[in-house]
Amino acid sequence: MNWIKKISILFILFTVFIACNTKNKEDHSVHKAKKSLYYTCSMDPQVKEDKPGKCPICHMELTPMKNDDSAVNEIALSAQQIKLGNITTQTIEETQSSIEQSYTGVLTINQEKIKTISARAMGRIEKLYFKTIGDYINKNEPVYQLYSEDIAIAKQDYFTAYKQLSMPGDFGKNALSMLNAAKQKLLFFGLTNKQIESIKTTNQVSPYTIFYSTYSGTISEIIATEGSYIMEGSGIIKLADLNSLWLETQVNVSYSKSISIGQNAKVTFVDFPEKTINARISFINPEINPDTRLLLIRMEVPNQNLFLKPGMQTIAKVTQPNKKGLFIPTDAVIREEKASYIWVEKSQGLFESLMVETGMETNGMVEIKSEIESTKKVVITGAYSINSEYKFRKGADPMEGMDM
Structure with a gap:
């Protein structure tokens, strides 16, 4: 009888041990599951909480999100997200063509006259x-x-x-x-x-x-x-002497690299769109305007019969023949205060941000002056969708912490 009691007690103890061990495993798996989620705000993605609640900034209900294990400047997207975001990629290569840049300006009196x-x-x-x-x-x-x-x-x-x-x-x-x-x-x-x-x-x-x-x-x-x-x-x-006028315009410093003194331009006028006059670039200010961060460009415009008047608004078109470079759509470039960057497809569904230096813009295209591997697939549409998703998930800018 004592032997049977001992056997029963051992069986009960064994059962309790198995049950406790199983519970610990379940608790651990639940803990792991909890760690794979975090809660953020769609309006303030920098907010990250480990439990549901309301945003401390805008007081909206927090949204559960899965932790993204990708690198700091990378993001993984599903096929459905790529489709909904209209994200398309393309390998780019150098092209050679004539580039025409347009600058708005105003006619002024030629101070030298x-x-x-x-x-x-x-x-x-x-x-x-x-x-x-x-x-x-x-x-x-x-x-x-x-x-x-x-x-x-x-x-x-x-x-x-x-x-x-x-x-x-x-x-x-x-x-x-x-x-x-x-x-x-x-x-x-x-x-x-x-x-x-x-x-x-x-x-x-x-x-x-x-x-x-x-x-x-x-x-x-x-x-x-x-x-x-x-x-x-x-x-x-x-x-x-109004027989010669100045056309003054201000351009981005990066664009001015493609402009030189003596270069010809075709000038049209807002008040007389059918009239076109040939002009010549006569001055490029060596000093950048500290307030606008723009550079003054001046052109000499002949004024036969005193037809043109100081104060007229103009559009000057400067053409660069046989310009060679990498050009992508302007919407493919994310412009921040301190840097510009693009998104490239690192592998299927995995996208990486890449800081670039931009050049001139023309006809909806922007020049990329940074070197890009020919095998890289650049995101040409949907770049802002990727950027928004990145900030929503990680609550930070893709270039945060990068050397500018």
Whole structure:
């Protein structure tokens, strides 16, 4: 009887041991299953929790997700996800073709064609003959009248010397020297030969002098005002030659590498789309604008018959013949603040992000200046779908932690 009891006790103990061991295994498998899941928010994918609940940021219900064991910059997608995301790949190779780039800009006055009419002596502006910006001044037209004591003294010296020419002896000889010296001074002050000759026949020397334009142009700025006193050399009016204008535009630094001084461009105008003019790149600013991070490009545009006006909006098309390079659709490139990258198919259903340097853009294509293996299949559609899925699963940017 005791023997039977012992056997029964051993059997019960064995059964309990087996049951406990099985429970531990089940608990362990459940723990492993739990670890294979995490909970995240569709609006804030950086949130990761090990149990269901609400997002601490937007308070939406967290979504269960399977842990992705792929590398940091990789993501595995199912065939259904690839189809729904319209993800297609293609091997790319260098192509050679003419690339046309378009730049928008504005016509401005050619600063190299601006002339300033300045005062040749100190005095007071008695009269301005032109008072409106945009007026056209012809060469030899009167511009302003100046009251100047310095010029009046020089006129008097010339008049006196002329009257003394008829005197005998040394008086006449000295008068000729004084006359020539006074004439040179009046010429220095800007008087014409005709104005100087008229002094000989005047009854009284006038302190007022009219000054004439020495060139033609359109008034771009009026500096002086009637009644104001000016110093010798002070500007009075600025004249612009509008037969040549500047077209100024700003381009991305990476695009400017393909542009050179002297390169030709075809310019069209928003106001006159049917009109096309050939222009030439004359200046590339060596300094980048610190605010826009863009580079100023300037072109010279001929303006026959003054048909074009400063302020007109333009489109300049610059063509590069026989440009060789790798080009992919612009939507295939993910542009972040510090880097640009593409997605390539590493193996069936496994995609890897690859940082690249981009170049010029044209006709919906962007140049890839980084070297890419010819065997790589580049994602040309659906790149943003892969990117969104990556951020949703891993809660981070594909380039996070990479050297830029």
